[in-house]
Amino acid sequence: MGQLLDKLQGKEWKRREIKKITDRTFDNLINETGKANLSFEDLYIAVLLVYNEINKCLPGPHFNPPSKLEVKTLMNECDINLDGEIDREEFGTFMKRLTSSTIIVVSQKLIITLAVAPTVAMLTKRATERVPGVGKVVKRLPNSVYASLVTLAIVVFQNARQIDR
Incomplete structure (x- = not known):
C-alpha cells in the first residue's frame, strides 16, 4: 500500500x-570501466541504460533516448570542470536535465488517470442510470465503486493503446 501511495505523489516519486x-x-x-569519471562513450551507454530502466519502471509511453549529438551537447553544458568527462555530480545534473520532459509526460498521464477519470465517471453516472438493464445495477453501486471501475477501465484502455503502438 505504501508503494501505491508513493506513486500517487507524482513528480517527487518520479524524481526519486x-x-x-x-x-x-x-x-x-x-x-565496469574502473575509471572515476565517464567519457562520452561511457556516458552514452549510461543514457541508453537509464532510458531502458525508465521504460521498464515508470508508467506511460515508451521514451526514446536522445541522439548522440544531443548527449554530446548536453555533456558539454554539464561538464563544469571542463575535463571532457562527467563525474557523479555532473552526471546527476546531466540526467536531471535529460529526463525532465519524461517526468512531465508521466505526470500528465497520472493526472488524467487519477483526477479527470473519476470526475468524468461521476458526471456520466446519471446518464448511465437511465440505460435499460444496466441502469438498475449502476444505481445500486456506491459512487466510489463506480468511479473506481470507470478509472480502471480508462487505465486498461490507455495501456492497450500503448501496447498497440
Whole structure:
C-alpha cells in the first residue's frame, strides 16, 4: 500500500525513481570501466541504460533516448570542470536535465488517470442510470465503486493503446 501511495505523489516519486536509476547506472559503469569519471562513450551507454530502466519502471509511453549529438551537447553544458568527462555530480545534473520532459509526460498521464477519470465517471453516472438493464445495477453501486471501475477501465484502455503502438 505504501508503494501505491508513493506513486500517487507524482513528480517527487518520479524524481526519486530516476535518481535511483541514475545512481545505480553510474555505479555499475564506474565499476565496469574502473575509471572515476565517464567519457562520452561511457556516458552514452549510461543514457541508453537509464532510458531502458525508465521504460521498464515508470508508467506511460515508451521514451526514446536522445541522439548522440544531443548527449554530446548536453555533456558539454554539464561538464563544469571542463575535463571532457562527467563525474557523479555532473552526471546527476546531466540526467536531471535529460529526463525532465519524461517526468512531465508521466505526470500528465497520472493526472488524467487519477483526477479527470473519476470526475468524468461521476458526471456520466446519471446518464448511465437511465440505460435499460444496466441502469438498475449502476444505481445500486456506491459512487466510489463506480468511479473506481470507470478509472480502471480508462487505465486498461490507455495501456492497450500503448501496447498497440
